[in-house]
Amino acid sequence: MTDAISVVEEAAPRQEAAGVRAMRGLARRPTAVLGAIGVAVILVAAVFAPIIASFEPSSQDLAQSLRPPVWDGGDVDHLLGTDALGRDVASRLLFGARNSLMISLGAMLLGSLLGLATGLAAGFFGGRVDSLLMRLGDIQLAFPFILLAIAILGTLADRNVGHMILVLGIPGWIVYARVVRSRVLSEKEKEYVLAARSVGASGMRRLRRYVLPSVWQVVPVIALLDVGFLIITESTLSFLGLGLPPPAASWGLMLAEGRKNMLISPWLSILPGLAILVTVLSINLVGDGLADVLDPRLRKGTFRRRLLRGPVPQPVGAERALLSVRDLSVEFPMGRRVIKAVRHVDFDVRRGETLGVVGESGSGKSVTALSIIQLLDAPGRVTSGQIIFDGRDLARIPDREIREMRGSRIGMIFQNPAASLNPVLSIGHQMAEAMTRLDSLEDGDVGAASRRALRSVGIGDPERILRQYPFQLSGGMNQRVMIAIAMAAKPDLLIADEPTTALDVTTQAQILDELREITTRQDTSLILITHDIALVAERADTILVMYAGQVAECGPASRVVSEPGHPYTRALLDSVPRADIESGVKLQAISGELPDPATVPPGCPFAPRCPEVMEICQRVNPPSFTVAADHWAACHLWAPQEAEVSA
Amino acid sequence: MTRPLLEVDDLHKHFDVRSSRFSRKSKQVRAVDGVSFTMTEGETLGLVGESGCGKSTLARTVLFLEAPTSGEIRFQGQTLSEPDLTQLRRGAQMIFQDPYSSLPPRMQVSKIINDPLLIHHVVPEDEMEDRVNALLVAVGLSPDLGSALPHELSGGQRQRVGIARALAVEPSLVVADEAVSSLDVSVQAQILNLLKELQEERGLAYLFISHDLGVVKYMSHRIAVMYLGEIVELAFTHDLHERALHPYTRALMSAVPSIHRRGGTRIHLEGEPPDPSEPPSGCTFHPRCPMAQPICRVKKPELDEWLPGRVAACHFALSTTDDLPPKIEAEP
Numbered sequence: 001m002t003d004a005i006s007v008v009e010e011a012a013p014r015q016e017a018a019g020v021r022a023m024r025g026l027a028r029r030p031t032a033v034l035g036a037i038g039v040a041v042i043l044v045a046a047v048f049a050p051i052i053a054s055f056e057p058s059s060q061d062l063a064q065s066l067r068p069p070v071w072d073g074g075d076v077d078h079l080l081g082t083d084a085l086g087r088d089v090a091s092r093l094l095f096g097a098r099n100s101l102m103i104s105l106g107a108m109l110l111g112s113l114l115g116l117a118t119g120l121a122a123g124f125f126g127g128r129v130d131s132l133l134m135r136l137g138d139i140q141l142a143f144p145f146i147l148l149a150i151a152i153l154g155t156l157a158d159r160n161v162g163h164m165i166l167v168l169g170i171p172g173w174i175v176y177a178r179v180v181r182s183r184v185l186s187e188k189e190k191e192y193v194l195a196a197r198s199v200g201a202s203g204m205r206r207l208r209r210y211v212l213p214s215v216w217q218v219v220p221v222i223a224l225l226d227v228g229f230l231i232i233t234e235s236t237l238s239f240l241g242l243g244l245p246p247p248a249a250s251w252g253l254m255l256a257e258g259r260k261n262m263l264i265s266p267w268l269s270i271l272p273g274l275a276i277l278v279t280v281l282s283i284n285l286v287g288d289g290l291a292d293v294l295d296p297r298l299r300k301g302t303f304r305r306r307l308l309r310g311p312v313p314q315p316v317g318a319e320r321a322l323l324s325v326r327d328l329s330v331e332f333p334m335g336r337r338v339i340k341a342v343r344h345v346d347f348d349v350r351r352g353e354t355l356g357v358v359g360e361s362g363s364g365k366s367v368t369a370l371s372i373i374q375l376l377d378a379p380g381r382v383t384s385g386q387i388i389f390d391g392r393d394l395a396r397i398p399d400r401e402i403r404e405m406r407g408s409r410i411g412m413i414f415q416n417p418a419a420s421l422n423p424v425l426s427i428g429h430q431m432a433e434a435m436t437r438l439d440s441l442e443d444g445d446v447g448a449a450s451r452r453a454l455r456s457v458g459i460g461d462p463e464r465i466l467r468q469y470p471f472q473l474s475g476g477m478n479q480r481v482m483i484a485i486a487m488a489a490k491p492d493l494l495i496a497d498e499p500t501t502a503l504d505v506t507t508q509a510q511i512l513d514e515l516r517e518i519t520t521r522q523d524t525s526l527i528l529i530t531h532d533i534a535l536v537a538e539r540a541d542t543i544l545v546m547y548a549g550q551v552a553e554c555g556p557a558s559r560v561v562s563e564p565g566h567p568y569t570r571a572l573l574d575s576v577p578r579a580d581i582e583s584g585v586k587l588q589a590i591s592g593e594l595p596d597p598a599t600v601p602p603g604c605p606f607a608p609r610c611p612e613v614m615e616i617c618q619r620v621n622p623p624s625f626t627v628a629a630d631h632w633a634a635c636h637l638w639a640p641q642e643a644e645v646s647a
Numbered sequence: 648m649t650r651p652l653l654e655v656d657d658l659h660k661h662f663d664v665r666s667s668r669f670s671r672k673s674k675q676v677r678a679v680d681g682v683s684f685t686m687t688e689g690e691t692l693g694l695v696g697e698s699g700c701g702k703s704t705l706a707r708t709v710l711f712l713e714a715p716t717s718g719e720i721r722f723q724g725q726t727l728s729e730p731d732l733t734q735l736r737r738g739a740q741m742i743f744q745d746p747y748s749s750l751p752p753r754m755q756v757s758k759i760i761n762d763p764l765l766i767h768h769v770v771p772e773d774e775m776e777d778r779v780n781a782l783l784v785a786v787g788l789s790p791d792l793g794s795a796l797p798h799e800l801s802g803g804q805r806q807r808v809g810i811a812r813a814l815a816v817e818p819s820l821v822v823a824d825e826a827v828s829s830l831d832v833s834v835q836a837q838i839l840n841l842l843k844e845l846q847e848e849r850g851l852a853y854l855f856i857s858h859d860l861g862v863v864k865y866m867s868h869r870i871a872v873m874y875l876g877e878i879v880e881l882a883f884t885h886d887l888h889e890r891a892l893h894p895y896t897r898a899l900m901s902a903v904p905s906i907h908r909r910g911g912t913r914i915h916l917e918g919e920p921p922d923p924s925e926p927p928s929g930c931t932f933h934p935r936c937p938m939a940q941p942i943c944r945v946k947k948p949e950l951d952e953w954l955p956g957r958v959a960a961c962h963f964a965l966s967t968t969d970d971l972p973p974k975i976e977a978e979p
Contacts, residue, residue, distance in 0.1 A: 191749035195809070198710055199763040199816065200736030209762065213753040360831035474919050504697035504858065506916045509902040513915075531832060534904035561906045575836035577865035579903040586843075587865065589836035593801050609833075 025293035026286070035285025042279050046097040053091035058247035061086035069267050083254070083268055084261055093275055095249035100279070103164045104230035110169030112223050115176020116216065122177060123184025124207050134181070137174035145171050146233070153242040164243065168230055176222055183215040224287035228280040235276050251276050307396060321348035321388075322492060322525050323372070328385035328395075330364070330371050339597045341367040341380065343549045346624070349493065354519070354526040356536025356557065358572070359546035362597050365529050368546070369495045371395075372527075373410050374402050390492065407437070411486030415498040417478035421470040427481055428466030434485045453488040454481070456521075458514045476507035480514065487518050494519060497529045512539055533572055537561045542630075545569050548595045548605035551624065555631030565633030568606045604636070612637065650724075652820055652852050653686040653709070653739075658718035660701075660708045664924060674924040678704040680876035681718075683950075688819060691846065691853040693867030693884070695860055695899070699920055701876040702856045706824045709854065710739055723819070737767050740813035744825035746805035750797040756783075756808050757793035763815040782811040785848075787841060803834035807841070814845065822854045827862060839865060860903050864888065872896045875923055875931045878950060880959040892959035894936050930962070938968045 026032045045052065054077075065086040068074040074081050080089040122133040149167050156163055187193065188211055196206045237243045238252025246253060251272040258268030330342040342364040349355045359365040370376050372387055374394055387394040389410070394402060406412075414420050422430055431450040438449070447466075454462035457480045470478055479499060486494055496515065500508035516539065519526045528540055536543050536557065543560040545553040545568065553566040564570045574588035592609040601607070607617040616636050625638035660679040678701040686692050696702045707713045709720060711732055720727045722735050743749035750759060760779045764770060770778050780790040786807040797805055806826065813821055823842070827835040839862065845851060855866045863870055870887050872880040872895065880893040891897045898914045916935045921927055927934050933943040942962055953964040963971060 191743045191745055192751045194707075194712060195741065195743060195749055195812065196751075196762070197712055198736070198739075198741045199812065200733065200766050201762065205766070209754070210751050214751065360833060476919060504920070505860070505902040506697065506898060507919065508904075509913060510915070513913075532904060533832075534906045537906045538904050572832060573906065576832055577836070577839065577859070577861040578906070579859075579861040579864055579900060580905040580907060587836040587840055589840050590833040591837070593803060593834070594831060 022290065022293050026289050029289045029292070031285050032289025035282040035287075035289065038278055038282025039286055042097055042101070042282065045094050046101045049091075049094040049098045053088070053094045055088035055091040057092045057095035057249040058087060066261060066265050066268075068265060069271075072267065080271055081265065081267055083257060083265075089254075089268065089271060092249040092254060093251070093271060096251040096254060096272065097275065097279070099161065099244060099248060099250050100231055100234055102161055103168065103234050104227050106161070106165035107169030107172065107230050107234075108223050108227050110165060111172025111226065112176050112219050114170065114173035116180055116219055118173055119177035119180025120184055120207060120212065120215070123181040124188060124203070124211060130181070133177065137177060140171060140174055146236070149233070149237060150240065150242055153237060159243070159245055161244070164234065164237075168233060172226060172230075175226065176219060179218050179222060180215055183218055184211055187211050187214050221287065221291055224283060224290060228283040228287070231276065231280055231283075235272075307398070322351045322353075322390060323349040324386070324388040325368075325372070326386045326388070328368065328371060328387060329383045330367050330376065330380055331383050332380045334379075334598070337598050340600055341549055341597060342371065343600075344385070345546075345549075345551050347544050347551065347554060349525045349527060351492070351525055352520075352523045353542060354516075354528060354540045356540025356543045357527060357529045357546060358531065358533045358536055358543060360531060360594055362548065362594055363546040364549035365546050366497050367549075369412070369497050369527060369529055372495060373406050373412055375406075375412075407434075407486075407491075408489045409491050410493045410495065411489060411491040412495045412497070413479070413482045413486050413499050415501050417475065417482045418470050420482055421478060423470055426467060426469055427473070431466065431481070431485060435488060438489055449488065453484040456487065456518055457481075457484045458510070458517075459484070474507075476503050476511060479503065479511055483511070483515060483518070487522065487524070490522055491524060493525045493527065495527045495529070498531070499528070500535075501530070501532075508535075533561070533569075533576065534578070545572070548600075549597065550605060550621075551632075551634060552606065553627075553631075553633045553635075554624070555627065555633075559628065559631050563627075565627035565631060565638060566606075566635045567610050567612050567637075569633075571609075571611070604634070650688065651685045651721075652688045652690075652723060653854075654719075654721040655685070655709060656683050656719040656721075658682045658705070658708060658720065659716045660704050660713060661716045676924045677701075677876045677926070678923065679708055679715075682873075682876075682878055684871060684878065684881065686820070686852055686854065688852055689846070689850045690869070691855050691867045693863035693870040694854060694856040694873060695858065695863045695870060696873035697858060697899075697920060699875075699923060700873040701923075702873050703824055705873070706741070706822045706854065706856055710741055710822055711735060712741075737816050738818050739820040739822065740816065740818040742806075742809050742813050742821060742823040742826045744828050746802050746809060746829065747797075749809055750805055752797055754796075755793065756795050756797070756800070759797075759808060760793075760811045760815050763812060767816050769816055778815075782815055785814065785845070786811045787837075801834075802830055803837060806830060806838055810838075810841065810845070814849070817849075818851070820852045820854065822856070824856045825858065826855075828857065828859065835862075842866065860899060872899065875921065875926055877931070877960065879932065879961070881950070882957050882959075886954075886957060892953055892957060892964040893932075893961045894938055894963075895932050896959075898937070930960070938963060938966065938971050940971060 026036065063086065064078065064082050065084055067078050067082040069081040070076060070079050078088050078090070080093065082088055083092070118133050122130040148171070152167050153159060153163070193206055193210050196210050201210070234243060235252035235255065238250040239256045241256065243252055244250050254272040255269055258272065261268055325345060325347050328342055328345045329340065332339040332341055345364070345368055347355065357365045357368065367376065367380065371382050372394065382395045385395065428450060431453065432446045435446045435449040435453070450466060451462040454465055459465055459480055465473065465477065465481070499515070500511050503511065515526070528536060530536055540557045543555065543557045544551060545560070545566065547568050552568045553560060553564065555565065560569060561573060564573060571588065571590045575590055577587060590609050595601070595605050595608070603618040603620055604610070604622055607613050610617065614636055620636070622634045622636045622639070624632040624634045625640070627633050627638055658679055659677065659681060662676045662678055663673045664676050682705060684692065694702050694705065704713065708715050711727060711729065714729060723738060725734060727735055757779050760782055761775055764775055764778060779793060783790050783793060788804060788807050788811070792800065792804070797808070800808065827838050830838060842853065843866070846853065853866065855863060857863050864884055867884050869881065869883050871878045872893060874895050880891065880896045887896065891900060898916045901914045914937060916937070918935050921931065921934065929945045930936070930943040930948050933939040936943065940963065946962070948960045948962045950958050950960045952958050
């Protein structure tokens with residue numbers, strides 16, 4: 001599971017300025033593009049109003065009063081008609097846009113800067129500063145903002161743009177301050193801020209150089225939504241006669257004046273109303289698009305299984321095996337790139353056998369496991385191969401059948417048991433739910449079955465555990481509960497993906513002992529996935545070493561660790577500091593880095609790091625060669641001398 | 648005997664934890680409960696223990712990133728107290744576990760390494776660039792990476808940047824808290840070897856903290872084993888490998904997976920680490936100890952010297968399970 005995610009994350013396009021990426025993301029959304037066009041048109045209108053407008057917004061011509069728009073019998077001089085005082089509606093709308101945007105943008109700037117400053121202070125300094133600022137904010141939010149604005153503006157006889165900006169802008173701070181504060185609170189706990197402290201950076205320096213660059217990005221997103229709100233508020237106040245005083249052009253004022261002549265000339269109210277609607281809608285469309293782009297969680301699709309529909313390969317001779325995986329490939333299409341997470345993987349699991357799968361991040365070990373139970377994270381899909389489980393190809397059976405197999409015939413446990421359990425339901429509740437699904441529940445006593453299941457994983461007092469909630473239990477105990485649930489169905493195969501990685505070594509030893517005991521007792525096959533080769537050396541019958549989505553080596557556990565066939569396995573064994581031997585020997589580190597899963601070199605994926613690299617390794621990706629009985633390695637060192645290797 | 652670099656004397660760090668949101672009663676968690684040790688220059692002291700044993704809190708308290716509840720810390724002979732920590736801030740640095748969160752996400756690599764130089768005015772402005780490049784090379788990175796942002800680097804590269812930042816002010820002590828735990832094994836060995844090389848070149852002392860006994864053994868001259876806020880055993884690595892005195896150390900050593908032991912003997916610990924806010928009476932390890940005796944339930948063992956240079960906090964440090972009567976039954 002973690003592997004799949006890390007693969008996806010690593011696949012993020014390499015370094016492109018965040019701004020460029022956001023623009024490109026926006027350009028892919030038609031609604032956002034539409035909004036951006038709307039915003040651009042209105043901005044141009046507002047900025048160039050004095051040039052575009054053919055009349056002064058307040059020049060009256062009573063002879064021309066109440067002319068209809070051009071499509072309603074008016075003339076070309078006044079495209080959108082005139083109002084009761086004979087002023088040109090088109091010109092007034094343009095200047096109205098100017099005033100409206102000036103006020104709302106000014107207010108937004110004022111509010112966001114104020115909010116950013118107070119949010120930073122409250123979050124970073126905490127304590128009294130925080131309490132004071134946040135209580136002030138609470139009071140302000142409790143007080144009806146529009147009434148306050150009306151009260152203040154009502155006392156001002158001569159209102160100008162500056163007054164409007166102050167009255168509309170200052171109360172906006174709290175919206176920004178709250179979000180900025182919560183971001184600061186989470187950022188300042190991060191290790192890089194602690195690191196800055198340990199090098200002696202002062203409080204102000206940490207705030208300015210370390211925290212601020214990581215938090216300010218939330219401001220533009222709120223600001224964009226805020227502007228829409230401010231435009232409406234400004235229009236409302238103008239409509240009530242509390243905006244800019246007449247004869248200034250303002251959409252709200254035009255709406256109010258038009259209302260008086262509603263029956264004679266409805267366009268006088270409809271046009272400013274449309275102007276407000278189009279402006280706010282455009283801004284919100286851009287804002288929504290931006291929020292989508294900046295928060296990738298919203299765009300990642302949900303899980304959807306895809307049946308493999310390709311031609312069925314020749315059946316494989318898998319008479320002994322419970323699970324036979326042949327030529328399995330899994331891909332994650334990421335935009336224009338395709339991450340080949342698993343490539344042509346073959347392996348067998350016999351009944352009752354423990355297969356240990358070892359690999360580092362990006363090796364494809366977890367993706368392989370998830371593809372067996374057909375639970376790949378979106379957008380992953382099996383692109384070729386067969387997953388023959390007890391005679392059925394899991395990559396090709398319908399959803400209903402694979403659902404029935406999950407949990408009952410194939411169980412799975414993950415690294416983080418607390419995340420697999422529901423935090424708000426007691427263990428007893430969750431176990432009961434799992435037990436009632438069992439066909440084997442003879443006496444129908446769910447409680448007894450739950451207790452039996454917990455005892456089977458070495459829990460001495462099941463009653464107490466059943467009453468508790470996952471957060472009350474340790475990680476080890478939660479993992480036992482998961483194992484108990486998984487094993488209660490008596491599955492034929494249990495897949496354990498890093499089941500003890502998050503646990504302490506002493507707990508790990510206990511859990512693995514219990515896991516071995518219960519799988520042996522129930523004759524369950526176990527696929528044990530881990531990054532720790534020593535762990536599988538101790539626990540597994542067969543070891544499968546994976547590297548860069550491929551099988552590097554597969555063989556009996558004792559042979560793989562004592563006579564590894566693949567240079568990668570050998571390097572892995574040499575590079576792990578061991579607790580069981582005396583130190584003094586320098587570790588043989590593997591040079592270089594793990595390969596990028598998106599760029600697969602033509603030859604052997606380990607070639608760039610391999611100490612025994614040959615010329616052929618750069619060109620030809622080696623197939624599995626036999627090292628000994630039941631022992632294979634995908635390395636040219638084992639190529640039969642006489643056989644010709646075809647590219 | 649080289650002069651002591653760091654002396655920690657009876658250090659305590661307690662946290663108040665409110666038992667519930669609405670209650671005024673608070674429980675005290677003794678994360679670090681009376682720890683004393685001394686480190687000399689150029690030495691690596693390994694600190695091993697399981698999660699919740701207080702090893703990370705100890706690291707942060709030693710560096711005064713958290714103020715100690717009580718006890719004394721002397722660094723280069725000077726007793727530390729707030730607010731004057733300049734000597735410590737320059738002479739002691741830290742390397743963190745998570746190479747993803749320990750670097751500021753929007754700061755260029757060269758700026759990250761440069762900032763400590765600016766703070767402490769280590770070198771004149773015009774030499775800073777050369778200094779940063781030299782540090783990058785010292786940790787095995789190309790100076791070209793100076794203009795990169797952290798998210799463009801791999802985990803191993805980021806950890807190297809973190810090391811370069813720590814080395815910028817030429818410290819004499821580096822506290823490494825799980826510095827390689829989140830790295831892939833093939834990269835982990837590179838970083839461990841780098842740390843060893845840097846120690847030889849620069850005479851650094853490391854307080855090397857890890858849950859991984861193998862890593863700690865590889866890195867350390869001496870090893871301290873922590874359990875529930877206390878050091879229960881402290882020994883030279885070789886001695887510890889030959890014979891561990893504390894039963895917890897033995898259990899820890901036998902729990903680590905080994906390439907050579909298949910189905911071999913393993914000391915089984917019962918139960919789970921206790922709640923640090925309600926530590927057991929007497930020896931805090933007694934409920935899980937395979938050789939606990941009646942005295943262990945009532946009397947807390949001191950960290951005594953049982954063999955020359957070997958200290959352990961156990962009443963029966965020189966005994967084995969076979970020497971002692973069977974374990975006492977847990978109280979009903």
